[in-house]
Amino acid sequence: MVMPLLVLALAAQTADWPQWRGPNRDGLAASFRSPGKWPAALSLKWKTAMGPSYASPVASSDRIFVFVRENEQETVLAVDRTSGKIVWRQSYAAPFEKNPYALRMGKGPYSTPLLEQGRLHTLGSGGILSSWNAANGALVWRNDYSTRVNTAKLFTGTAMSPLVALGLLIVHIGDDSGGSVLALDPRTGKEKWKWDGDGPGYASPIVMNVAGDRQIVTLTSQRAIGLSAATGALLWSVPFKDELNENIVTPLAGGGRVILSGVRTGTFALELKPNAPPAKLWHNNDVAMYMSSPVASGDFVYGLNSRRKGQFFCLDVHTGKVLWNSTGRETQNAALVAAGDYLLALTAEGELVVARKSEQQWEQVARYRVSDQPSWAHPVLLGGEIVIKDDGNLSMWMASEGND
Numbered sequence: 222m223v224m225p226l227l228v229l230a231l232a233a234q235t236a237d238w239p240q241w242r243g244p245n246r247d248g249l250a251a252s253f254r255s256p257g258k259w260p261a262a263l264s265l266k267w268k269t270a271m272g273p274s275y276a277s278p279v280a281s282s283d284r285i286f287v288f289v290r291e292n293e294q295e296t297v298l299a300v301d302r303t304s305g306k307i308v309w310r311q312s313y314a315a316p317f318e319k320n321p322y323a324l325r326m327g328k329g330p331y332s333t334p335l336l337e338q339g340r341l342h343t344l345g346s347g348g349i350l351s352s353w354n355a356a357n358g359a360l361v362w363r364n365d366y367s368t369r370v371n372t373a374k375l376f377t378g379t380a381m382s383p384l385v386a387l388g389l390l391i392v393h394i395g396d397d398s399g400g401s402v403l404a405l406d407p408r409t410g411k412e413k414w415k416w417d418g419d420g421p422g423y424a425s426p427i428v429m430n431v432a433g434d435r436q437i438v439t440l441t442s443q444r445a446i447g448l449s450a451a452t453g454a455l456l457w458s459v460p461f462k463d464e465l466n467e468n469i470v471t472p473l474a475g476g477g478r479v480i481l482s483g484v485r486t487g488t489f490a491l492e493l494k495p496n497a498p499p500a501k502l503w504h505n506n507d508v509a510m511y512m513s514s515p516v517a518s519g520d521f522v523y524g525l526n527s528r529r530k531g532q533f534f535c536l537d538v539h540t541g542k543v544l545w546n547s548t549g550r551e552t553q554n555a556a557l558v559a560a561g562d563y564l565l566a567l568t569a570e571g572e573l574v575v576a577r578k579s580e581q582q583w584e585q586v587a588r589y590r591v592s593d594q595p596s597w598a599h600p601v602l603l604g605g606e607i608v609i610k611d612d613g614n615l616s617m618w619m620a621s622e623g624n625d
Contacts, residue, residue: 267305346378422468
């Protein structure tokens with residue numbers, strides 16, 4: 222049985238990679254054209270210097286959009302997909318007070334933008350939500366939630382990536398003291414509904430179909446929750462408390478179940494049914510994901526375990542049983558994408574690892590150096606192109622001369 226995967230309905234979607242973790246928000250790159258044989262080295266098509274960011278790029282048919290920091294400003298850039306030249310740039314003041322325990326971490330931004338209906342929505346580290354005209358960069362509207370976000374009490378800052386559900390723009394704002402999930406009109410920023418409760422974790426929400434009803438599923442600073450996408454009503458909650466509030470991993474949904482993971486909670490699957498509390502299907506304490514979100518393919522889940530200083534794994538989605546682990550000491554963090562027969566993982570150290578999808582064993586096919594700077598953003602796969610954002614550049618790579 223093939224595990225059904227979440228399909229996110231973005232009305233009139235024209236973007237190739239419109240949001241966090243790709244078209245369906247699940248780390249699957251169905252349109253990527255893998256080479257017949259992976260080459261000894263990737264070919265660099267272009268590289269464009271720009272500010273640092275943890276946010277991942279998003280892309281339309283002709284442009285790539287990037288959200289970065291330039292000193293005390295947050296900056297949005299539109300880059301020509303063919304040449305790498307900057308088409309437009311917009312900035313606004315965004316001072317950021319760091320938690321003294323997190324001085325080694327950058328100041329963001331951390332949230333991946335959302336591209337829909339010709340608009341680009343960005344959520345800054347301090348809670349400034351902006352909507353831009355994707356064609357020319359004009360500001361359409363802005364909601365400033367910075368008074369509700371005390372970044373000095375957070376390890377990083379606002380990190381959830383906005384989404385669209387039932388035509389509503391969904392954001393989670395707040396801090397450790399509390400917060401709100403908001404549903405807004407994406408055309409105007411006007412509030413349609415609000416759920417008041419926990420502040421956000423660092424995870425990004427997904428939309429899950431449960432017996433025909435849309436639920437917004439996410440990790441807050443305290444628990445996992447499901448909200449009605451239509452009304453914001455709390456449908457269920459499960460405690461998910463981390464001593465450092467490091468609830469980071471994006472939930473993975475499919476087949477009526479949702480898989481959750483945390484660095485100190487292990488990994489478990491919940492079965493969701495209408496008008497019933499979630500039922501725990503399995504719990505594996507030996508798999509503990511930290512910042513890296515998993516991907517699913519058929520009956521299997523692939524990801525990066527935080528154990529053994531970074532260990533790729535494959536587990537059975539039905540039982541939670543680990544089918545294989547790589548040796549360990551792979552990387553501090555990796556952003557995973559599933560593309561055809563392959564898994565691609567961009568490591569924090571600037572390497573792109575290519576492995577064959579298999580439930581039998583870890584089978585590395587290639588490993589490429591794509592940056593000499595740290596990279597925390599998700600790679601973007603567009604046809605035969607691979608877009609990489611690191612601390613100082615945006616670059617495009619080709620797996621073969623024929624992929625253009």
